[in-house]
Amino acid sequence: MQQIELPYGQGLDGGKGYRSLNISQDAVHYSFREPEYAVEESDFRMRLRDLVEPMLTQRGKNTNVAIVVADKTRLCGYTTILPWVVTTLQELDVDPAEITFFIAYGTHPRQSDDECLKAYGEVYNNYRFIHHDCEKREQFQELGKTGRGTPVRVRKELCSAGLVLTVGALSHHYFAGYGGGRKLIFPGLGEREAIYANHRLFLDPEQSTLSAGCRPGNLVGNPLADDLRxxxxxxxxxxxIHGILDSKGEVARFIFGDSYQDFLAACDELDSYYTVEQKEQYPLVIASAGGFPKDINFIQSHKSIHNAAPLVEDGGTLIMFAECRDGIGSKTFLPYFRMGGWKQAFTELVARYVGNGGTALAMMEKTRRIRIALITDLDEEICREIGVKKISPDQAQLVLDDLDTDCRVGVVANSSLLVTKQKVGIAGGKTVVQP
Structure with a gap:
């Protein structure tokens, strides 16, 4: 037997907490290649200057600058790098009074001032921060519709800004392909109706299922990603400025760019660290959502469950460590489990897509195929409602102790980051996922 440490919640020192399990030496561990640390202030500021100076020179002094940052669920070393950003801009003759930060909540709830100070440091006290509210229609400018009918509603401040800069961590996203970058603009600063119109593309009404191309790390045949493009x-x-995080949530490197090709290059670099080939499926998989903040609530933890589930064979079991100290993290998730089942929830979402309905369907899809047990702070009744069993670390250890000696076990110590890609192609005009 060997002892493994699985991230869980937050430790007393503010870093990640951990839980231990003893597991067979024969277990198959899925791990990734950690990005090498390459963050240095002078290099960061030089590359930022190269990126924005041409635009600032063209626009002249007193340029209005909009800086878009993520919320507490997707931090990107902000306390360290935001001072570098504002200092560089001031050296390029940008008036501090012309710098405005926008927190890209999307449909997430607003943070407290204490949470913001912890996330962004003293910059939060010294500069203007806008807490985005997706429900205030008057703050958006209409720029038509996409080919799939999604209204393009952009904050008026972005349309009038002399420079718009996004600063955030790039990540794999379970239905958009990738998070960060362009998703800081939309849905991060999007209008609620437009966000839901885009997210509705996660559904395939013709097949009465989830769109096959909407998968983490996939932009091919992904209708939602195409709509974002x-x-x-x-x-x-x-x-x-795209940040690449290591497994501890620290920024290891930054990629600067201003084009879609730059975004794709950043995605390729992310893949080079965190995408692995799936060897096989297992009757039992042990996984962690990655600890705080990846398991701050169930909505965030679900992304990790989504990444680990493909490793589990039909009828098998996934044991997931996900603290969820903030509960579900959404008011629009649980109602779909009270509609009578998959078909009723799917029909309702096709007609009126709201909130985290797509997440609810994705969860139902998994629990129809496999059993899921959670080590979590979620209420036991809520766990039953969403189709999972709440267990303790001791109960998880008993499961491992009682296994047959020939039982194959997969282990993912941080499934928030690890993606096992499947082949996706187009056949007969339809998106096809190959095992």
Whole structure:
């Protein structure tokens, strides 16, 4: 037997907490290649200057600068790098009074001032921060519709800004392909109705199932990602700083760019660290959602469950460590489990897509195929409602102790980051996923 440490919640020192299990030496561990640390202030500021100076020179002094950052669920070393950003801009003659930060909540709830100070450091006290509210229609400018009918509604401030800069961590996203970058603009700063119109593309009404191409790390045959690309072409130009995180949530390197090709290059680099080939499926998989903040609530933890589930064979079991200290993290998730089943929830979402309905369907799809047990702080009744069993670490250890000696076990110590890609192609006009 060997002892393994699985990230769980937050430790007393503010870092990640851990839980231990004893597991067979024969277990198959899925791990990734950690990005090498390459963050240095002078290099960061030089590359930022190279990225934005041409635009600032063209626009002249007193340029209005909009900086878009993520919320507490997707931090990107902000306390360290935001001072570098504002100092560089000031050296390029940008008036501090002309710098405005926008927190890209999307449909997430607003953070407290204490949470913001912890996330962004003293910059939060010294500069203007806008807490985005997706429900205030008057703050958006209409720029038409995408080819799939999604309204393109952009914050008026972005349309009038002399420079728009996104700063955030790039990640795999369970239905958009990739998070960060362009998703900071939309849905991060999107209008609620437009966000739901885009997210509705996760559903395939013709097949009465989830769209096959909507998978983490996939942009081929992904209708939702294609819609984001269409939307991006209609929006004001912006520049991006993409952060690549290591397994501890620290920024290991930054990629600067201002084009879609730069975004794709950043995605390729992310894949080079965190995408692995799936060897096989297993009757039992032990996984962690990655600890805080990846398991801050169930909505965030679900992304990790989604990444680990393909490793489990039909009828098998996934044991997931996910603290969920903030509960579900959404008011629009649980109602879909009270509609009578998959078919009723799917029909309702096709007609009226709201909130985390797609997440609810994705969860139902998994629990129809495999058993899921959670080590979590979620209420036991809520766990039953969403189709999972709440267990303790001791109960998880008993499962491992009682296994047959020839039982194959897969282990993913941080499934928030690890993606096992499947082949996706087009056949007969339809998106096809190959095992």
């Amino acid at each position: 269409d939307m991006q072409s209609r929006m004001p130009d912006y520049h991006s």
